[in-house]
Amino acid sequence: MPDRRSNIDLVHQIRALSIRVNLLGAEFAHQIGMHPTDVRALIALLDAQRHSQVATPGWLGAELHLNSATVTALVDRLEQAGLVARERDPADRRRVVLTVTDKASELGWQFFGPVIDRTLDVLNSYPEDELDVIRSFIGRMNAAVG
Template identity: 55%
Template sequence: MHLLRAVTVEFGLRQAEFAARNGMHPTDVRALTCLLDAARAAEPATVGLLGTRLGLNSAGTTAVIDRLERLGHVARIRDGHDRRRVLLRVEPEAIRLGREFFGPLTDGVLDVLDSFDPAERDTVHRFLTAARAVFTPEPRP
């Protein structure tokens, strides 16, 4: 548990460093991460989804989106299937900034993972998946 906590603290510090370098709040970085994760999972990145993932009310979520939009990191776009719904898209420049900063860290972690055999990687995956479930609150009805 102490090592997991230490990893999360260090990762949080890197996120804060990235935020400071790019004129963002740490919550903005978490928002970008949530939106990129939604895109990878082919989930519609709505304002509601972002608010839920960040644990923010609607005013807080709007403030984050407004900041990211002003910085050119996020665009609001109309859903092609439901014109009433607004989707959020991370802009290419934000992705480039993220890769530039986090790419070497990601590569380092992948190098470590490559040193593990498939059974070890499966164990790490199972552990992280289970640990995430412990920390993820149950959805409220």
């Protein structure tokens, strides 16, 4: 088992990657005239959609660690920009569900599509057993940071 100091270079590489990804998000936010928190909200909502998670304003606030007044202002901005829609939950008409619009998805793909393609090229260069290790590592790192 390597000692902790021998892996510090990997910690620094992870940090550097995290910073680069955050800078990409900030650049995207700036390009479309939004705050980086708005972009994080869109990402959370897209992830919810992918996992069939019902996304309410309360859920979004919990995900982003924001209070209800801040979430209301954030959702108002996203809705006004045509990036998010508020809809009544068919199962409970008292509840509002948030959905990402096609416009938001298109903007995201225009900006992040090339990065996603390059990322897929890198991932596709690994054999499946190594991808399993990468998946495990990323999952464990998310839990460790989390």
